[in-house]
Amino acid sequence: MKILQKLLSGLTNPSTRKKVLLIISGSLITAGWATDFFRDSALLFNTFMIGAALVAGLEIARRAWQGLKNRHTNIELLVTIAATGGIAIGVHWEAAAVTFLFLLGGWLEARTMSKTRDTLRELINMAPDTAIVLENESRRELPAREVKKGMLVLVKPGSKIPVDGVVQSGTTSVDESAITGEPIPAEKQSGAEVFAGTINQNGSIRVRATKAGGDTTLAKIIQRVEEAQEEKAPTQRFIERFAQWYTPGIVGLSILSYLWTWNLELALTLLVIGCPGALVISTPISIITGIGNAAKKGILIKGGEYLENAGTISAVALDKTGTLTQGKPKITEFVCLQREKVEADIGKSHAKEELSVVPASDIEGENIPEQVTDLLYWAGMAESTSEHPLAEAILSEVPTSLDLPEPDYFTSHTGLGIEVLHKEKKILVGSTKFLKRQEIVIGDSFVNQIDKLAENGRTTVLVAYDNRLLGGIAIADPMRPEASKMIKQLQKSGVNRIVMLTGDARDTAEAIAKEAGIKEVHAGMMPDQKNDIIHDLQQEGENVAMIGDGINDAPALAAADIGIAMGAAGTDVAIETADIALMSDKLMTIPEALKISKLTLRNIHQNVAIALVTVGALLAGVFMGSVHMAAGMLIHELSVMAVILNGMRLRWI
Amino acid sequence: MTTTKTILRSDDLSCPTCVDNIESSLNQTEGVSQAKVHFNTGRIEVEHDPETVSEDKLLEVVEQSGYEARISQF
Numbered sequence: 001m002k003i004l005q006k007l008l009s010g011l012t013n014p015s016t017r018k019k020v021l022l023i024i025s026g027s028l029i030t031a032g033w034a035t036d037f038f039r040d041s042a043l044l045f046n047t048f049m050i051g052a053a054l055v056a057g058l059e060i061a062r063r064a065w066q067g068l069k070n071r072h073t074n075i076e077l078l079v080t081i082a083a084t085g086g087i088a089i090g091v092h093w094e095a096a097a098v099t100f101l102f103l104l105g106g107w108l109e110a111r112t113m114s115k116t117r118d119t120l121r122e123l124i125n126m127a128p129d130t131a132i133v134l135e136n137e138s139r140r141e142l143p144a145r146e147v148k149k150g151m152l153v154l155v156k157p158g159s160k161i162p163v164d165g166v167v168q169s170g171t172t173s174v175d176e177s178a179i180t181g182e183p184i185p186a187e188k189q190s191g192a193e194v195f196a197g198t199i200n201q202n203g204s205i206r207v208r209a210t211k212a213g214g215d216t217t218l219a220k221i222i223q224r225v226e227e228a229q230e231e232k233a234p235t236q237r238f239i240e241r242f243a244q245w246y247t248p249g250i251v252g253l254s255i256l257s258y259l260w261t262w263n264l265e266l267a268l269t270l271l272v273i274g275c276p277g278a279l280v281i282s283t284p285i286s287i288i289t290g291i292g293n294a295a296k297k298g299i300l301i302k303g304g305e306y307l308e309n310a311g312t313i314s315a316v317a318l319d320k321t322g323t324l325t326q327g328k329p330k331i332t333e334f335v336c337l338q339r340e341k342v343e344a345d346i347g348k349s350h351a352k353e354e355l356s357v358v359p360a361s362d363i364e365g366e367n368i369p370e371q372v373t374d375l376l377y378w379a380g381m382a383e384s385t386s387e388h389p390l391a392e393a394i395l396s397e398v399p400t401s402l403d404l405p406e407p408d409y410f411t412s413h414t415g416l417g418i419e420v421l422h423k424e425k426k427i428l429v430g431s432t433k434f435l436k437r438q439e440i441v442i443g444d445s446f447v448n449q450i451d452k453l454a455e456n457g458r459t460t461v462l463v464a465y466d467n468r469l470l471g472g473i474a475i476a477d478p479m480r481p482e483a484s485k486m487i488k489q490l491q492k493s494g495v496n497r498i499v500m501l502t503g504d505a506r507d508t509a510e511a512i513a514k515e516a517g518i519k520e521v522h523a524g525m526m527p528d529q530k531n532d533i534i535h536d537l538q539q540e541g542e543n544v545a546m547i548g549d550g551i552n553d554a555p556a557l558a559a560a561d562i563g564i565a566m567g568a569a570g571t572d573v574a575i576e577t578a579d580i581a582l583m584s585d586k587l588m589t590i591p592e593a594l595k596i597s598k599l600t601l602r603n604i605h606q607n608v609a610i611a612l613v614t615v616g617a618l619l620a621g622v623f624m625g626s627v628h629m630a631a632g633m634l635i636h637e638l639s640v641m642a643v644i645l646n647g648m649r650l651r652w653i
Numbered sequence: 654m655t656t657t658k659t660i661l662r663s664d665d666l667s668c669p670t671c672v673d674n675i676e677s678s679l680n681q682t683e684g685v686s687q688a689k690v691h692f693n694t695g696r697i698e699v700e701h702d703p704e705t706v707s708e709d710k711l712l713e714v715v716e717q718s719g720y721e722a723r724i725s726q727f
Contacts, residue, residue, distance in 0.1 A: 013721065
């Protein structure tokens with residue numbers, strides 16, 4: 001009794017029921033062929049086959065009936081009519097084969113399809129369900145999505161971070177691959193930003209929550225990926241329109257051919273191949289897998305349309321600051337002046353300048369030349385009053401052993417430099433123009449040196465103490481090390497024009513372009529001028545991808561055929577507006593994104609070709625009389641499997 | 654009548670026609686104001702009145718149409 005109950009409850013579960021029906025129907029077919037072989041009994045053979053057709057067919061008929069009840073015809077209805085007709089005209093084996101294969105195909109396809117949905121499931125599972133919240137020294141466990149902004153969350157080593165937030169205390173390394181696709185763990189200490197779904201590896205940290213549940217970056221990514229996978233690509237829309245007419249067309253053809261030839265089996269065979277299976281699945285399967293795989297590598301593609309566009313890119317426009325460069329200026333060289341007083345003939349003394357350039361990379365630890373220390377000391381003191389980006393570059397290089405005094409007085413000359421007083425001596429830090437205006441004598445050789453540095457993309461900050469030029473500090477925003485490799489990769493993958501767009505000065509831009517291997521440079525651009533360049537490229541017939549950091553490049557990103565935003569983790573604007581958002585700021589993900597798009601586009605074309613060729617061959621075969629019901633269904637199901645398996649290859653690129 | 658939105662997920666969708674099967678079955682169910690099935694992701698969004706039709710009942714309806722599904726948080 002209990003076994004029977006278990007069996008019955010098992011039968012209400014759709015996948016178990018399908019499996020049971022498949023096994024019964026399959027054994028009946030085998031039994032049928034066995035009796036045919038050993039006994040040569042037509043009666044037994046037919047009984048077994050009708051039995052098999054009924055077992056598998058009832059499940060199909062049930063769905064057909066449900067469709068009819070809800071007033072729409074479906075594929076199951078066509079198969080039911082074909083199988084019933086088959087039994088009626090006495091082709092029992094064909095009827096059994098059609099129903100069995102249809103059921104088997106559906107089951108196999110669902111199993112394989114669910115694999116393509118794995119990536120998404122993995123992402124959803126990345127978010128832990130609960131968080132340990134610290135309140136007045138007491139701990140309490142809360143569902144992760146109920147954590148409020150500002151709560152303090154304890155994250156133990158080895159556990160997943162439940163919310164987006166800022167590290168309050170503790171240090172650790174965090175595996176952020178779920179968000180950025182970057183496999184090397186990132187070091188985190190107090191003040192660092194952490195994301196829900198990333199894995200805290202070795203230290204215990206306290207995190208001040210900023211976002212939880214559906215607002216976290218991870219949830220945004222999942223939402224984005226899902227929307228992208230549902231977004232229909234132009235090819236898919238075309239195919240779906242075609243499929244809409246395909247099924248009624250085949251039914252019409254079946255009726256017509258019956259009226260024409262009075263051949264019922266031919267008409268029924270046409271019904272069997274009327275399911276547009278491979279065709280309707282051809283595009284979605286590639287897109288789900290392509291977008292899913294990209295998401296796993298930290299590349300968010302907005303949808304099928306963008307994927308198709310990105311697959312045909314012929315020109316790439318790049319922003320300089322923050323994209324090709326690190327966006328963080330650093331000291332590159334010190335220009336030091338040594339003065340020796342030389343007694344000249346007529347009793348006048350004049351200074352003989354000796355110029356030396358010390359690369360910043362030569363300076364290590366405590367072994368800093370005295371002149372460099374002087375430069376850093378006075379420039380550091382002046383810049384400590386400033387919030388200019390260059391000030392940060394200088395201050396971060398001041399050795400901790402130097403105790404910078406507070407200046408007694410300071411004025412900032414916007415765009416030029418800073419003037420401070422310390423113990424009644426005047427210190428000037430700023431551009432050549434600024435120091436000249438303040439009547440500081442700058443020698444020709446020094447000016448030449450600065451010009452030479454400018455050609456290499458350096459901005460030099462001059463330092464004067466007590467109305468005397470001490471020297472200069474050359475600063476540059478260094479290029480990302482992988483920039484030239486990335487440019488080469490783009491060229492190799494068929495992008496024939498690479499253009500740099502920047503608001504920066506020509507000298508600096510040219511220097512970076514040369515280093516990266518870019519020939520076309522547009523410097524001194526305002527955001528809307530960047531836009532114009534993109535339009536010009538499009539006018540020249542190029543498919544343009546614009547790569548920027550998402551916020552100040554927004555108009556150009558929107559104007560391009562594909563807007564790619566870098567370093568999007570934590571910036572919702574970039575995730576939401578860019579066509580392709582790269583979660584990390586690793587440059588090599590750009591060619592990777594274009595490669596995935598290209599391969600996915602090719603995969604879509606292959607799948608559509610497989611589907612169309614199968615349909616054409618089946619139709620021809622049926623009319624030539626060489627394809628019957630069972631074979632028709634088999635080929636049809638095989639083509640669906642072929643399309644799914646071809647699409648799944650995109651998981652491993 | 655208060656409606657809530659429940660998200661179900663199914664791994665059983667193998668052919669876009671399944672979408673119609675599930676959608677129409679759900680839409681014919683009393684208490685469901687709108688059902689949307691996304692084929693690519695296997696996501697089923699149902700707007701329903703929880704008083705009239707519970708989440709478990711929704712799962713049952715989907716099962717009756719021949720597909721297994723589960724309730725998902727997002």
